[in-house]
Amino acid sequence: MSTENQEQIDYWNNKAGKTWTELQERTDQLLNPFSQEAIAVAKINPSESVIDVGCGCGATSLAISELGAEVTGVDVSIPMLNLARERSKNVSFIEADASTYQSSKKFDLVFSRFGVMFFADPYKAFANLHSLSAGDGRLAFVCWQSPKNNPWMAIPGQVVRSFLPENETQPDPKAPGPFAFADPIYLKDILIKTGFKDPIMADFKSQLHVADSIEEAVFFQTKIGPGARILAEVDDPALRKEAMDAMGDSLTPYQTEKGVYMEGAVWIVTARA
Numbered sequence: 001m002s003t004e005n006q007e008q009i010d011y012w013n014n015k016a017g018k019t020w021t022e023l024q025e026r027t028d029q030l031l032n033p034f035s036q037e038a039i040a041v042a043k044i045n046p047s048e049s050v051i052d053v054g055c056g057c058g059a060t061s062l063a064i065s066e067l068g069a070e071v072t073g074v075d076v077s078i079p080m081l082n083l084a085r086e087r088s089k090n091v092s093f094i095e096a097d098a099s100t101y102q103s104s105k106k107f108d109l110v111f112s113r114f115g116v117m118f119f120a121d122p123y124k125a126f127a128n129l130h131s132l133s134a135g136d137g138r139l140a141f142v143c144w145q146s147p148k149n150n151p152w153m154a155i156p157g158q159v160v161r162s163f164l165p166e167n168e169t170q171p172d173p174k175a176p177g178p179f180a181f182a183d184p185i186y187l188k189d190i191l192i193k194t195g196f197k198d199p200i201m202a203d204f205k206s207q208l209h210v211a212d213s214i215e216e217a218v219f220f221q222t223k224i225g226p227g228a229r230i231l232a233e234v235d236d237p238a239l240r241k242e243a244m245d246a247m248g249d250s251l252t253p254y255q256t257e258k259g260v261y262m263e264g265a266v267w268i269v270t271a272r273a
Contacts, residue, residue: 005097008118008176009076017079019223024057024083027224033206034142034266035060035113041202041268042140044069048108051132053098053141054115058084061091064111072107074098075115099125106134110273112141117180126194133273139196145203145265146182147226152210152262153178156218157226159250163234163243178226184267196271204268210251210260217260218248 020027028035039060044050046068052061055073057080065071065088073093075081084093094101099119110129119125133139147154174180181187184201191199211217221227227247234240254262 004124005076005099005118005120005176008120009097012075012077013079017077019228020077021057021079021083023220023223024059026220028057028059030208030210031059031113033208034204034264034268035063037204037206038111038113038140038142038268039063039067041270042109042111042138044109049105049134050109050111051098051103051107052115053110053112053129054118055084055093056080056115058087058091058093060111060113061093062088065090069109072103072105074101099128101128101132103132106137107132108134108137110137110139110141114142114144114178116141117143117178118176120176122180122190123194126190126196130195130273135273137273139191139199139269139271139273141269142266143181143187143269144178145267147179149205149265150263152208152264153225153227155250155262156221156247157230159246160227160230160234160243163239163246164230181267187267187269191269191271196273199269199271202268202270203265205263205265207261208264209258210254210262212259214248214251214255214260217251218244221247221251 044064044067048069050064050069050071052071052073055061055075061071061073071091073091074096076097081093081095110133144150188199211220222231234243251260254260
């Protein structure tokens with residue numbers, strides 16, 4: 001396997017892969033509004049061949065397979081792929097880095113739900129994805145908009161960050177990570193320069209059921225998302241508890257009778273090969 005994305009490969013094969021596997025049902029439920037919308041927009045026909053990039057634990061691969069398509073799920077995370085294989089025998093799940101993965105088969109659809117924002121070199125990666133597309137193939141994927149449009153991730157992350165020393169170096173907004181493709185101009189440039197035609201970034205928002213309670217929401221935020229990565233840097237147990245309490249306070253305004261609901265915003269991206 002290519003080592004160009006080795007940092008991400010290591011990350012998703014260690015704590016992150018284990019965590020996402022353990023919380024598979026919870027994350028599938030959380031992200032389902034985006035999965036459904038992206039699959040609907042992709043207009044998948046039976047008998048089509050689809051590659052699901054960054055398929056993770058297999059939720060979208062299974063959903064696409066149920067529509068009659070022939071699906072190949074590709075991911076770097078062995079723990080997540082193992083679970084995906086347990087969930088379906090109708091999908092071919094492959095351990096591979098999609099930025100360099102080669103196949104003699106050409107796909108009618110290159111699809112992804114939050115699996116394309118982690119490439120070290122997105123131009124090279126999308127050029128490779130284009131090479132996997134059939135001549136009349138198409139692209140459809142989901143990626144996060146900016147943190148300000150995703151309070152369910154941004155607010156807990158900001159709260160926890162306030163408990164760490166201020167970092168004078170501002171992170172690169174285009175660095176591999178959840179928000180790497182928040183800028184639609186940058187994203188469009190990647191797609192056009194790698195051979196994709198007529199890219200469309202459709203704005204899609206949904207109220208997400210983050211958890212049933214504040215306590216559950218805090219637990220979830222300590223496991224997945226920017227807040228979890230930042231909290232991992234808080235070594236002092238007392239300070240960690242204080243940060244988690246503050247996180248809970250920040251989520252309280254979003255508590256409803258049916259649970260904790262916060263808005264999530266994505267780009268549903270489509271293009272022709």
